[in-house]
Amino acid sequence: MTEPTRYHTAPVVLPDRSGELEPTPVDGCAGCAELAKVRDWARAGYDMTTVSDCNVRMRQHPEGH
Numbered sequence: 001m002t003e004p005t006r007y008h009t010a011p012v013v014l015p016d017r018s019g020e021l022e023p024t025p026v027d028g029c030a031g032c033a034e035l036a037k038v039r040d041w042a043r044a045g046y047d048m049t050t051v052s053d054c055n056v057r058m059r060q061h062p063e064g065h
Helices: 030-044 047-060
Strands: none
Touching: 030 047
């Protein structure tokens, strides 16, 4: 087993992606429309985790838009 780190390491700096545009639903796609609807509901309830999840799922949509 390795010895635990006994000193402070530099903080991890994550990129700030808050300024990136959200994916837009493709016209006529029921999956995209549903994800956009859930995302809007989540945003109204201040559930930013679900908003982020919907954005990821919309970007990785199985239809490949």
